[in-house]
Amino acid sequence: MKFFVDSADVAAIAELNELGMVDGVTTNPSLILKSGRDITEVTREICELVDGPVSAEVVATEADAMITEGRKLAGIAPNITVKLPLTWDGLKACKVLTGEGKMVNVTLCFSVTQALLAAKAGASFISPFIGRLDDINLDGVELIGDIRQVYDNYGFETEILAASVRSVNHVADVARIGADVMTAPPEVIHKLALHPLTDAGLAKFLSDWEKTGQKIV
Numbered sequence: 001m002k003f004f005v006d007s008a009d010v011a012a013i014a015e016l017n018e019l020g021m022v023d024g025v026t027t028n029p030s031l032i033l034k035s036g037r038d039i040t041e042v043t044r045e046i047c048e049l050v051d052g053p054v055s056a057e058v059v060a061t062e063a064d065a066m067i068t069e070g071r072k073l074a075g076i077a078p079n080i081t082v083k084l085p086l087t088w089d090g091l092k093a094c095k096v097l098t099g100e101g102k103m104v105n106v107t108l109c110f111s112v113t114q115a116l117l118a119a120k121a122g123a124s125f126i127s128p129f130i131g132r133l134d135d136i137n138l139d140g141v142e143l144i145g146d147i148r149q150v151y152d153n154y155g156f157e158t159e160i161l162a163a164s165v166r167s168v169n170h171v172a173d174v175a176r177i178g179a180d181v182m183t184a185p186p187e188v189i190h191k192l193a194l195h196p197l198t199d200a201g202l203a204k205f206l207s208d209w210e211k212t213g214q215k216i217v
């Protein structure tokens with residue numbers, strides 16, 4: 001499963017990228033606001049840092065305007081993925097932009113039928129928001145599994161990008177169920193390495209080593 005970082009914090013992305021943990025990046029208007037930077041400037045900087053797809057989201061709501069914004073965003077760098085909302089206008093824009101050879105990430109997906117429409121419109125990625133479904137007492141991970149089954153049934157090439165990932169368990173669950181990609185904030189990715197038994201075991205080893213009175217170097 002590929003790891004995308006859901007952030008516009010260049011320093012945080014760079015730290016994970018140096019460890020080989022970054023296959024791509026996702027941004028959105030909220031993350032651009034949080035960064036406090038110009039969207040073109042910060043997006044270009046991320047694209048220069050990361051080899052994989054970098055999602056940059058349109059803010060228009062009408063298809064023609066989405067297409068215009070999408071073309072401008074795609075012009076920032078070759079690895080830009082234009083991010084579009086899962087609306088009829090978003091699907092129209094997806095069809096046009098993918099027809100022009102641009103990568104498209106269709107976002108704000110909350111159902112199998114929405115995901116099916118995005119695949120038929122040629123989306124490169126579909127982004128089901130699992131955390132937001134959990135917020136309203138629905139099973140976000142189950143949606144990933146349902147989309148996986150439907151896409152496999154018909155051979156769709158659209159990659160399933162599990163979004164709104166909020167916990168270590170989310171990451172493990174979507175990996176087991178077959179998501180192609182997951183995107184998560186840097187702090188969630190860092191938590192993947194943590195386990196209390198690892199900490200306890202390391203503390204025990206270090207304590208015993210100190211008692212030997214030895215040094216390796």
